[in-house]
Amino acid sequence: MIEPQPSRWVQSSELTRYRLAPNPGPMSLEGTNSYVISEGFSAGAMPDVHGPTAGADAPAVVVVDPGPLDAAHLGELAAAGRVELVLITHHHADHTEGAEEFHRITGAPVRALDASLCFAAPPLADGEVIEAAGVRIEVLATPGHTADSVSLLLPDDGDQGSVLTGDTILGRGTTVIAYPDGRLGDYLESLRRLESLGSKTVLPAHGPVLPDLGEVVRAYAAHREERLAQIRAALERLGAEAPVAAVTDLVYADVDASVRRAAETSVAAQLDYLRGWA
Template structure:
C-alpha cells in the first residue's frame, strides 16, 4: 500500500487503514470507517465503504493510492452514498451484493468468492441479518489470525440494529455462527474502534440476543401474546432515548417475528440498540 500521510488516515491492521467519514450520529456512532486495503509497497488500493457523498472525504480516499476496486458491505446510505462519485473520481468499479449498488461494470458479490486486488486476498462472506444484502470481507493473511471487515454486522461499540423486515434475527444468528468460526481474527467494523477476536465478539453478540429474547418472552407473559411492538418496546427498552427509539422498535419487531415463527431453539442500519 502506498504510504500516505495526512489528517484522518489511521492504521487499523497490517493490510488496512481507514479514514473516518464526517457523518457522526446516533446510528453511525463516530461516523463511517472507510477502509483502504493494500499490501505494503503495493501501488494500488481497495476502498471499502466509501461512506457519504462528501467531496473532502471522497477526495482523501481517491488520493490514498491508485484505487483498483471499491467494495460496499451493504445498502445503507452511510456506506454507499459516495460510491458512485468515488467511481467517477477513480474509474474503479464498485461491487456490492445488491446489483443496484454496483457501478462501472462491477458484478454483484457472491458468497465464497475470493477477490485478489492491491496485493490482498479478500474472501466474501454473506452475513445477512442487519440487512438482507450484508456481506463481510475476510482477509486471511492480515496478521497472525487474519482480519474481517464486518460492516454493520459487528460494530466496534454497542450492538447492531436489524433493519426488519429486510433484516431478520434468524439470518443474523446464523451469520454470527459463521463469523465465530473464523476464530480470533481482528474485527474491522464500519463504525467504532477496531476490536480483537471476532470469535469472542460474535459469541458475546449471540449471548446478548439470547438475553433480549428472554426479556421479550417475559414481556409477552406480562402483556399478552398479542402485545404490540410499541408496548413491548416500552417494556424492554424503557431506558433508550428518542433518537434511537425507532431502532429499538425495529429490534423488537425482528425478535417478535422470530419468536412467533417458532424461532426459539434455532441457532442458526448500524446502531447501538439490539
Template sequence: MGVPVHSSALTRVVLAPNPGPMTLDGTNSYLIGAADSPSVVVVDPGPDDPGHLRSLANAGPVELILITHRHRDHTAGSAELARLTGAPVRAFDPAFCIDGDPLTDEEEISAAGVRISVVATPGHTADSVCFVLAADGAGSILTGDTILGRGTTVIAAPDGDLADYLDSLATLRRLGSLAVLPAHGPGLPDLAGICDNYLAHRRQRLDEVRAALERLGADATTSAVTDLVYADIDPAVRFAAEHSVEAQLAYLRTTDGLD
C-alpha cells in the same frame, strides 16, 4: 476493549464526517492494499461528502470499490468515487454495483496485492457481507455493520432478519479469533469472542421480549414491548429499538408459535 481501527497491517481507515447516534464516530472507510502495491481497494465509501471522497480518491490509484451492505452511510458516495477514480463498484446486491459484477458468498478477490474472501452475513440487511483478509497479520475481517466496534447492530425489519443474523454470527464464530475491523467504532481483537457476546446478548433480549409478552399479552404492540424491554433507551434511537423489537417478534412467531 477496542483497539485502534488503523492498527491493521493491510488496511488504513479514513473516518467519514458523519457521526451520529447510529453511525457512532462516523463510517470507517477502509483502504486495503499490500505495502508494495501501488493501488488500493476501498471498502464502504460512506456518505457523499466531497472532502471525504477526495481523500479516498487521493490515497492511491483505486483499483476496486467494495460495499458491505446497502445503507446510505456506506454507499451514498459510491457513484461519485467511481466517477473520480474509474474503479468498479461491487456489492452483493446488483442494485449497488457500478461496472462490476455482484459479489458471491465464498468468492476470492485478488486486488491491490491482497486476497479478499467474501463471506455472506445476512441479518442486519439481506445483502450484508464481510471481507476476510487472511494475510493481515494473524488475520482480520471487515464486518460492516454485522459487528460494530461499540454496542450491537440493529436488525431492521423487513429487510433485516434475526434468524439470518444468528446464523451469520455462528458462521463468523467458526472463523476463529480474527481481528475485527468494523464500519463504525474501534477495532476489536477476537471475532469468536465477540460473536459469543453478541449471541448471548441476543438470547437475553429474546428472553426479555418473551417476558414482556407474558405481561402484556401475545397481541401487544411493538411500541408497548419496546417500552418494557428498552425502558431507558435514548429517544434519538428509539426508532432503532422498535426495529429490533419487530425483528424479535417476527423471530418468536416462528420459533415460539406466537401466532
C-alpha cells in the same frame, strides 16, 4: 474549498487503514469507517494524501464503503492509492451515498451483493475470492443486519487474519436488525458463521478495531439471548399479540428518544423471530 483532514486516517491492521467519515450520529457512532486495503501498507506507511487522485506510482488499493457524499472525504480516499476496486458491505446510505461519485472520480468498479449498487462490475457472490491490490479477499454473505450484508475476510492480514464486518459487528455496542429487510434468524446464523473463523481481528464499519472476532461474536450472541428472554417475559405480561410499541415501552424503557425507532425495529425483528421465523 474544504481542506483535507489527514488526522482522520487510522492504521487498523497490517493491510488496512481507514478514514473516519464526517457523519457522526446516534446510529453511526463517530462516523463510518471507510477502509483502504493494500499490500503496499504492510511496511506500515500511512496513505500519502497528495492530490485529487493518486499518481501512477502510488500503491494499488481497494476501498471498502466510501461512505457519504462528502467531497473532502472522497478526495482523500481517492488520493490514498490507485483505486483498483471498491467493495460495499451493505446498502445503507452512510456506506454507499458517495459510491457513484467515487466511481466517477476514480474509474474503479464498484461491487456489492446487491446488483443495483454495482458500477461497471458484477455483484459479489458468497464464497468468492478476490485478488486485488496484492491482497486476497474472501466474500462471506452475513445477512441479518440487512439482507445484503457481507463481511470480507483478509486471511493474510497479520498473524491471525482480519474481517471487515460492516455493520454485522460494531466496534462498540450492538447491531440493529433492520427488520423487515434484516431478519434475526439470518443474523444468528451469520454470527455462527463468523464465530467459526476464530480469533480474527475485527474491522468494523463503526467504532474501534477489536482484537478477537470469536470473543465478540459470543458476547453478541449472549446479548441476543438476553434480549429474547426479555421479549418473552414482556409477552407473558402483555399478551402474545402485544404490539411493537408496547413491548418496546417495557423492554427499552430507558432508551433515548434519538434511538427509539431503532429499538422498535429491534423489537419487531425479535417478535418476528419468536412468532415463527423461517
